[in-house]
Amino acid sequence: MENEIKTFSESYAMKGGEGLHSYAQNSIAQRVGIEAAKSLIQRAIANKFDPNSAYSRKQICIADLGCSTGPNTFTAVQCIIEALELQYKSQGLVIPEFQVFFNDQVSNDFNTLFKKIPCNTSYFAAGVPGSFYGRLFPKESLNVVHSSASLNWISKVPKEITERSSAAWNKGRIHYTNAPKEVVDAYASQYQKDIETFLHARAQELVGNGLMALQIPVANDVTFGSDFYCGKNFELLGTCLVNMAKEGKVDEEKVDNFNLPIYFSTLKDLIKIIESNDDFIIDQMETTDTKTQSIPVNVEAYVSLHRAALEGLIVNHFGAGIVDELFDCYAKKVMEIPAIMDIQNLNVVGIFVLLRRKY
């Protein structure tokens, strides 16, 4: 079991605490995803959650995977519980007790998460440390699984892209955007393995008929070279690192070895991976409407948003010394093309997937 749990590097957790660059203060984009999925989740539970089939259990167990430190996780969980309660009420059934498992990396700031659990919760809360690319719960112990804006984080950087001798060596970049086909393929292959592992683990943990609601960011199209495309933001950050290496501020080899464990599948490829799984029935799959949910941001907030997500990873690889200068450089680049801050321009869309565990 331990091997499965430890596959996801500890350095991937979002920035903890409640400071300026913390995830808690910088997760508006992820919140937009959750808000967009809210009515979809409510509808999904209304249509697909059967209190009678779960009723033999005295408690209903819900897991939010990749919860980070809040507040988005509390919003998502509350939305799910309200929808479940409505189902019990509408059928004249006694509402069961709810147990909620908040999961994230071992290195996640659970202390901050626990302090922020709302006072008026109607559930029993627990934190579960470990990678969701592995088993986290006993067999058939969960009724509902939720995960939002977390499955675009792959379990590890594909080994071959950090090897100088490999055709997939990703020199001078920190992501696969605008990279040779070999690099893109290595990322895509890791992503496929990871999603399969994820589905396999959840298939064991969910009860028969248990529901899994996933909100996954994917690339709407991948026409590199145009003004905007999915991943251009990471490319910009990469050029900052390359510049710092040129100026002797960072070791060049360290930059060549550094790659972001983030991947945005195409919708088509993701569907193929999910459909190839035999354990789940796909109840629903649709893109979420981000058009009406665009985020009002300024450069500072936009940069902090990336810093909250990536600082742990960067500090782990380069040390803490470079972070301020790196994000100052990034801020300047963003100021040159402010339109990059609009998620719609980056062609990232959210896919809402509702899966149901076969009996």
Add this chain to the structure above:
Amino acid sequence: MENEIKTFSESYAMKGGEGLHSYAQNSIAQRVGIEAAKSLIQRAIANKFDPNSAYSRKQICIADLGCSTGPNTFTAVQCIIEALELQYKSQGLVIPEFQVFFNDQVSNDFNTLFKKIPCNTSYFAAGVPGSFYGRLFPKESLNVVHSSASLNWISKVPKEITERSSAAWNKGRIHYTNAPKEVVDAYASQYQKDIETFLHARAQELVGNGLMALQIPVANDVTFGSDFYCGKNFELLGTCLVNMAKEGKVDEEKVDNFNLPIYFSTLKDLIKIIESNDDFIIDQMETTDTKTQSIPVNVEAYVSLHRAALEGLIVNHFGAGIVDELFDCYAKKVMEIPAIMDIQNLNVVGIFVLLRRKY
């Protein structure tokens, strides 16, 4: 639910991290308790845990209440799991999956706890924040509950001992030792209420026939005025605070208002409280042998042990400024009577109680 959970002040958690004065580095005394109870737990599970009655569940859920940051909690849990596995094996049954809930105050350092969970665990781990003097888990969701050296912490200081107008006002002391009868009674009454609340909550959370193994420090006798007695260590710490108040280093009123939420029942009184509960069968109740387990300590280690347990409480009431001087003073007093460091001299004994939830 939230009111029940919030009764235990957040300042009561042990000192986190892994530093010099952390609980993780200073919990030898508690470890002695666990080591002493180890064979008792193993025997209790062998005699009283019936795999067949729990066998309909696919997982076995175990909770360690008041776990702090390790390593004692991992030792205790491992001991329980090994004993359970043996039961399944000896009856030729398939070993189920185990889920372990590590519980402590919201302010406990769960980040440190999670990082220290051993790699080779055969269980799924979760952290549960909140006071055990209230509900923490859904109804009938636990199979085995364990708690060691934590039920001597009461949920709050009795209100009347901090009120100047009350007959129980505990002026010039921080504990009930050598205090007027009214103070002792107030503590005893709070303790009784707390243990009853604890048992009531666990009775709901345990499945029928579920086991609860408690290791509770109690006072072997309470002859104040002799050279040594249970609580004399806290009395010494209190005199340091009173001295600091005399020297104008601490506000006198603050000292008068400060009291430790720690109580050592007599064995007789504890038995009475437990026997008055209708939900549990008392399978076993015996004192654990600490004679062969005396702890080799020096003054520094002994002071650190108290500092790990009490620093959070003191900082919360007086601020961080006084802590070093206070424990320097305490060290001097301990050096004057080094025999105080032997737990046997203090007449604290451990009681091992095995309770079984009635059907």
